[in-house]
Amino acid sequence: MKSELTLLLGGLILAAIPLALAQQTLDLRLPRTVEAGSAFSIQSAGSGKAVVYIVGPGQVLRRDVQLGTAISFAPGELHIAGHYLTVLVGGSSTENGAFDVTAAHQPAALSFLAKPSRVPVALHDGISGVVYVFDAFQNLVLAPTQVSFQLSGVAGAVQTRTALTHNGVAWTKMDSAAKEGGSQFVARTGDTASTRVIQQVPGNPCHLRMSAHPSGERLVVETEPVRDCSGNALPDGTIVTFTEAYNGGESTVDVPLKRGVARTDMPAYSGATISVATGVFIGNEIRWGSVR
């Protein structure tokens, strides 16, 4: 029984030797990391022909190779960042390995999302900018990268912020300017920049005052130029509502702003009360009898 066991163990060891030798001949030496798009090589030991596979979700390569030589990959051949399995198959032996392809350090493209495209003036943190930094192969650059944001327009001081990317993304918030008009919102890293246009529009009305004067049997009511709290004229088309209350009755007229003012005529009832509003903002009130 003992001799049978010795014989069996000896047989197993003898059988394992050629297998071990065969595996040694497929020694595979890989770089730990490769920068996307750069040239690199894999060292293999042994002799004879083999096939090398480099496999990841982003790219797949298969190549017939001569063992014992360096397997070279040209610049640009492997350019998608990710984790790659490497398999060397020669005869009945297989050698496995893995390495990582990292994004190129040089940013080449910015995915810049600036919101909103139209914003009321004088709004604190009213504009947001988010930047994803990519290399020339559309790999997200995960190494921390400095990004500068600049908001400049026809009026107001230039605002500048800098941020460091974390996992390839940087963001900021900016105040909208006090004056209406277009602003350039620029994100920049190195020589790469991306620009968005932010339109700053007047905010809510802050000043609404009307006057009235008779015109025959009617009463002409007209606002002064309607402005927001920063003095910007509200855009034409903004609806202004005139309401006249008299003897328990009421009539309402909606008028769009034209050249900054709203104007209409209403029946001239003695003792009528006329009020004006736009949105939720209420202007002055006129009692017609007292005016006359």
Added chain:
Amino acid sequence: MRKPLVLVCSLLAAILALGSDQPAVRVGPTNSVGPRPLEKQTQTAVIRDYLQAWRTMSGALEQNRADLLDPDFIGTAKEKLADTIREQETLGIHTRYQDSAHDLQLVFYSPEGLSIQLVDAVEYDVQILDRKALVTTQHVRARYVAVLTPTEVRWKVRVFQAEAE
């Protein structure tokens, strides 16, 4: 009476665990996702759609069918995976990705709500088949960074990239 019941329950749990293809999923705390608070519903939807994207990718790379990517991938992530499928097809290669564990961390939710980024410490097995012959099976641990963006009905993966650990 109690002992056989426990035995049956344990056996049932073991059978269910063995028969299940669902990966183990752990989600880290989401108290620092940046400028926008993350609602529970959004978090649930993002994780559900991201895990579904793994299943979709697996099926697409195994069958070499880029059209399967449409429901869950968009932009560069979809283009890169579609390119890989074309390369596999040309070379006569198929790959099987079977994810077994995800350790997810939502790391950034953009201020306007139009992108969300997560980091996934994932474990999966990869089988490489050359003209239907199995070349190798490898177990992989990797760290993936994914960016998802909302579409009409779901979040889609726009960036999908493993990084060096």
